[in-house]
Amino acid sequence: MTDDTAYDGYRAGFAVLVGRPNAGKSTLTNALVGRKVAITSAKPQTTRHTIRGIVHRDDAQLILVDTPGLHRPRTLLGQRLNDLVADTLGEVDAIGFCIPANEKIGPGDKYIAQQLGALHRKPVVALVTKTDLVQRGALTEQLMAVDALGVEALGPGGWTDIVPVSAADGYQVETVADVLIRQMPPSPPLYPGGHLTDEPELVLVAELVREAALEGVRDELPHSLAVVVEEIVPREGRGEDNQLLDVRVNLFVERSSQKAIIIGRGGARLREVGTAARRGIEALLGSRIYLDLHVKIAKDWQRDPKQLVRLGF
Template identity: 65%
Template sequence: MTSEHRAGFACFVGRPNVGKSTLMNALVGQKVAITSNKPQTTRRAIRGIVHRPDAQLVIVDTPGLHRPRTLLGERLDSLVLSTLTEVDVIGFCVPANEKVGKGDRFIADKLTAVKKTPVVAVVTKCDLASREQIAEQLLAVSELGEFADVVPVSGVSGDQLDILGDVLIKHLPESPPLYPDGQLTDEPEQVLVGELIREAALEGVRDELPHSIAVVVDEMLPREGRDDLLDIYAHMFVERPSQKAIVIGRKGERLREVGTTARKQIEALLGTRVYLDLRISVAKDWQRDPKQLRRLGFYD
């Protein structure tokens, strides 16, 4: 290994639903963060690891920064802001297909306070915009602040992904690898499984539900006497009985569909057959209750 090898941390920051998780999965080459067209899908700082012969780039995907309306929202914003001070480079994501707005300016202002960390402006979702739109957005984004680089990219088509990787890596310090070769994330399997269940539950539900769904994996263990089957017991929580009815669906069809979709994704992740026992309960107003937030894994 040469002394030129670089390794370090980058984080993607932006308002909700600008394509941060899709971009991280594309760079890593495998799904390590859940994605959804619902805003505020990401609730944890998920780490994805990009391995190259000359570098190891650890990407921290953060929840979307927004003006919080609940205790959960406050904790997610606090998580993002603390992450910004701990990385080597920040990727500020703004979508190519939407006009720069108040949310983007709000985050740009926050980034001016992070003095020592270089910020790369990343214009995402370029597959959804024309060349003219992309050019206009590059100009608009450049006017939001002082950036080390501005890179247009698409996590879906892969356009400019390698260039974005090069740009982020040049801001990393010289260092040997921080993680073993081949490791794509440092998230515990139970957390990843819980996130895949939540992703399945998010698809197709009404707009008010995404923020109200939480998933806890109670137990994961091999079936006794079998080495080819994993039993997973998980619990989904919503805030109101009416939300529980929506997730269960008519005669339980919706919940069965969630379980089937999640099980297939979990089997692909873990490489083994899975039996998924999925229950659903009401935890009244859990987003605003410190005790319930701790129980569901959202700590101070």
């Protein structure tokens, strides 16, 4: 039996989305899967865990691995995030390199392209994201620049493909899936039908709280905020038709000034965080919840190996 006829033509495998921080990787993952499995934010460095989103088709299964943005690390946390990306790149079947359409190619993009060029023979698809934010002429110029970057970093032939896409309005999202699936090997399904992610619920709940906490805050905070779910337990004494889950969550920051930002005047901001996060968590868990949030200080945790381990990094 040849590869072309193996598994009746079914294909399944892993694709990783890489790019500099805030290049649209998480938003594209969610659009491809059709449900939120990765948090999004206008702030860079919001993705901390490798999130797998699963795209199911009749003839294929595409497992998307979302990663932190590759960047030149300045802290121990930053180096660990980069190591996570490097480990992931070596294990996938194809790579989607996200480059925003609305920002000129910069040193960060070139740094990542060079890293990808060192992988040799790994399929790399350039995904020009956020096309809804630019006019057609500007998009054409960006596509030409991306093409030139591919030849520079990977040699003659450049990228396996170049796909402009907008997760915001759905433009060519299905095309991205088509292109990546073509790079997957013949294989039986790797996950049961209906599964959209293999991330534990505790991790997804923590990410939803973190996303809510990052909305509208100062630029310094995303790097300094860690969220840990202590427990999710059913409220005792409730009937079957009146279930309630108690969800207890700790938010860790590095300084008292950051704690004040999260809590807000009279606790107003923390209540807003709770309200925003509760909607997503209830949809995820399929139950009403009581969300108990506590903000704590873990001084300089990004540079402390012991605290990094305790916070899940």
